[in-house]
Amino acid sequence: MNKDLRSFLAEVERLGPEFFLRIDKPVDPLYEPCVIQQKLAALGRYPVLRFDRVKGSSIPLVTNLFGDYKMLGLALGISPDEPKRRILETFRSRLAAPIPTATVSRSQAPIKEVIRKGEEVDLGRLPILKHAELNGGKYFTIGFLIVRDPETGILNAGVYRHEIKSKNSFACMFNPAHHAGYIYRRYKELKRPMEAVLVLGHHPAAVMGSLARGAMESNELEIMGALMGEPLEVAPAETVDLPVPAWAEIAIEGILDPASETADGPFSEYTGFYGPAKDPVGLMQVRAVTMRKDAIYHDLDPSHREHNLSGALSFEASVFEAVKKLVPSVHGVYMPPSGSCVFTAYVQIKKRVPGEGKSAGLAAIAAEPNLKIAIVVDDDVDIYDEAQVLWAIATHCEADRDLTLIPNAMGAHLNPSAYGERRHEKGPMNTKIIIDATRPATMPFAERIRPPKEVWERIRLEDYIGRG
Ligand SMILES: Cc1cc2nc3c(=O)[nH]c(=O)nc-3n(C[C@H](O)[C@H](O)[C@H](O)COP(=O)(O)O)c2cc1C
Known part of the structure; x- marks a missing residue:
């Protein structure tokens, strides 16, 4: 059975x-x-x-x-x-x-x-x-x-x-x-x-x-x-x-x-x-x-x-494997329903080498023709929490350095913004977007605020505000 x-x-x-x-x-x-x-x-x-x-x-x-x-x-x-x-x-x-x-x-x-x-x-x-x-x-x-x-x-x-x-x-x-x-x-x-x-x-x-x-x-x-x-x-x-x-x-x-x-x-x-x-x-x-x-x-x-969503894991797996070849420290890939799954990927890496953020984005984009937007974040950013991904973009990257546009790449014909070899005509091409929202690998960056570990683990909300 x-x-x-x-x-x-x-x-x-x-x-x-x-x-x-x-x-x-x-x-x-x-x-x-x-x-x-x-x-x-x-x-x-x-x-x-x-x-x-x-x-x-x-x-x-x-x-x-x-x-x-x-x-x-x-x-x-x-x-x-x-x-x-x-x-x-x-x-x-x-x-x-x-x-x-x-x-x-x-x-x-x-x-x-x-x-x-x-x-x-x-x-x-x-x-x-x-x-x-x-x-x-x-x-x-x-x-x-x-x-x-x-x-x-x-x-x-x-x-x-x-x-x-x-x-x-x-x-x-x-x-x-x-x-x-x-x-x-x-x-x-x-x-x-x-x-x-x-x-x-x-x-x-x-x-x-x-x-x-x-x-x-x-x-x-x-x-x-x-x-x-x-x-x-x-x-x-x-x-x-x-x-x-x-x-x-x-x-x-x-x-x-x-x-x-x-x-x-x-x-x-x-x-x-x-x-x-x-x-x-x-x-x-x-x-x-x-x-x-x-x-x-x-x-x-x-x-x-x-x-x-029905095919999302399959897309995520193929993007993950492609990124892993170039950036072995990849931790996770999530293709959120808010970005139509196939068109958007959040890629999470443990960055060790300068440039890995952009390389991870390039590998992701190359893995899947439908994929249009790759956002790369550090491993302390939860890719399943879109608020954290947006926070990483807002605080980690500057567009002149960290945003890459790749025009005229094979994309998704059905995406209404796709274009052909003549820019004003419909066709199968998209302009791909890579946002590298990772921190520098070798240079100091601002210190992230976290509560003291001991206090976080000790405080139980129900002891202070009840269960209601
Ligand atoms: C709901 C749904 C509808 C789909 N419709 C089509 C379709 O009409 N034609 C198509 O070629 N692929 C369609 N796909 C995508 C294919 O099922 C998917 O790419 C599959 O891996 C193709 O398998 P194949 O490469 O072995 O043919 C659809 C996927 C889903 C989830």
């Missing part, structure tokens, strides 16, 4: 309403669950939400599994009381040790409890949402798609936007730079259909594994196991030659025939703005849907906090 979506839901439910809320009032699949999630976020609340009654479907929906950094920690088994730095440390060490999948028989796989093939397939039974008014339609937003590289045979998994096209088809929008984009192009060149399985609903550590930014040769199913801390159990699919996670909630099998494509979008993107419609994109023709008999549907509200 694997950890799964249900085991995670039970865990967060036990932690109380800060982490889990169940809503039984009926909700409309047009925007309503998203707006409830957004209104809670405006109050600083990011619980997992379970909607038991989504109009038009008998299947419950859960969302906001990645709404908060603490929730990412919980997915890795780290208690919300532990220091936040443990979250990235754990993620990095697990990422480094992939665990091969374990194959189980179909009869041992709960994902096979219900099997619908051919004419029995009707995606309309699922509580699929329309998330934003100008979106092209309803979307699967957090299923992971499993495909196989036709040349190496290596399995790939990733999360892509999927606009529903009919009761048995949906679009697959692959960024050409992502591995699935390469793999799909290879099938196109070979004039062969690509088999695929879209998996909806599994333990959040498995979903995070599909978002890992590994090499093309790495098998993300093994990374899912690494992040879960146990082999991902898989069973053979019904209609395609691919494995299906045995403990997932819903699996949709089918083929993408490059001779029959579609268009998709616009879509509410991770920038907080609409991303343009795309034409052509892949079209998945569904052959079978298999699911647990009381399946739960997993959704994610795109263009809001959890869209970026």
